[in-house]
Amino acid sequence: MLKLSTTLMAAVAAVTLALPATAQIQDRTIRVSNGVNQDHPVGNGVTKMTQCMAERSGGRLKLQAFWGGALGGDLQATQALRSGTQEMVITSSSPLVGILPDLGVFDLPFLFANEREADRILDGEYGKYIADKLPAVGLVNLAYWENGFRNLTNSRRPVTRLEDFQGIRVRVMQNNIFLDTFRAVGSNAVPMAFQEVFTALETRAIDGQENPFVTIDTSKFYEVQRFLSVTKHAYTPFLVLYSKRLWDQLSAQEQTILTECAIQGRDEQRRVSRELSERSLASLRQRGMQINEVSPQEAARIREAVKPVYERHAATIGKETVDRMQAELAKLRAN
Numbered sequence: 001m002l003k004l005s006t007t008l009m010a011a012v013a014a015v016t017l018a019l020p021a022t023a024q025i026q027d028r029t030i031r032v033s034n035g036v037n038q039d040h041p042v043g044n045g046v047t048k049m050t051q052c053m054a055e056r057s058g059g060r061l062k063l064q065a066f067w068g069g070a071l072g073g074d075l076q077a078t079q080a081l082r083s084g085t086q087e088m089v090i091t092s093s094s095p096l097v098g099i100l101p102d103l104g105v106f107d108l109p110f111l112f113a114n115e116r117e118a119d120r121i122l123d124g125e126y127g128k129y130i131a132d133k134l135p136a137v138g139l140v141n142l143a144y145w146e147n148g149f150r151n152l153t154n155s156r157r158p159v160t161r162l163e164d165f166q167g168i169r170v171r172v173m174q175n176n177i178f179l180d181t182f183r184a185v186g187s188n189a190v191p192m193a194f195q196e197v198f199t200a201l202e203t204r205a206i207d208g209q210e211n212p213f214v215t216i217d218t219s220k221f222y223e224v225q226r227f228l229s230v231t232k233h234a235y236t237p238f239l240v241l242y243s244k245r246l247w248d249q250l251s252a253q254e255q256t257i258l259t260e261c262a263i264q265g266r267d268e269q270r271r272v273s274r275e276l277s278e279r280s281l282a283s284l285r286q287r288g289m290q291i292n293e294v295s296p297q298e299a300a301r302i303r304e305a306v307k308p309v310y311e312r313h314a315a316t317i318g319k320e321t322v323d324r325m326q327a328e329l330a331k332l333r334a335n
């Protein structure tokens, strides 16, 4: 009896070893939701990631994407990940600060000077430092993609000086740092989920909103907004998140494929985002938006006005998280 079971075990072990690598990969359709529309560069990233997964898994791992908040808003979808009822979401970090306060660091106004800085921070040590905090709240970050530098639109007046922000009702993401930033320049900030923004602009419940050119364009805000100011007041990354609960049910090989393909998707997504940015701006102008540049002097005044936001939020974000960011940026800028 003993001998038989030993033989059996040896046989099982031999079969397991002999199995092709694909045996570690199951047929899976992974749902991924987004607040943006499919013609946003996130669509290019998802296509690239899907191709990569198909190649690497022998066609077993598939993505099923939902656009325009079809599965609910970013925050709602992220909560579904935490409870294990949805696999993936590609979301701005900003609405998630209630889940992980450290994510608020990316919302500090005028944090990154350019895309190169953003890439270096997000893809380096610092991005890993933040990502390592996510499993504790039920989330796994596969990569940082790009939403981009944000700019103000509104239907009231051209905004070119600090004083022009006064009294404008601006929708902000559900996040105290953005709220405070817009209050600091005298606007009435109204926190709101992204899918409600178009209608709120259309009905004039709010006067303005802020997002990168590409998002303004692909979400058709030009239909309900007249003025665009090139404020570049913040850069928001997208997190490519997986449900920790469901992640733990994947094989190591499936996890590797997803991680590596999310990075391939990232490179394509950022490439398209940057290529499209100026074209989106031109298209917004062509569709009748008035584009206003902010002079360097006014930009400096605006920066000065929002400076207290750093102080006020260092504690809520976490002192170590803010200090480390500033140290990393100083290091980058010294080189």
Ligand code: TK8
Pocket (backbone or CB within 6 Å): 034, 035, 036, 074, 091, 092, 147, 173, 193, 194, 210, 211, 215, 236
């Ligand atoms: C898209 C959002 C959006 C974000 C916002 O899902 O809420 O304004 O910038 O683009 O992540």
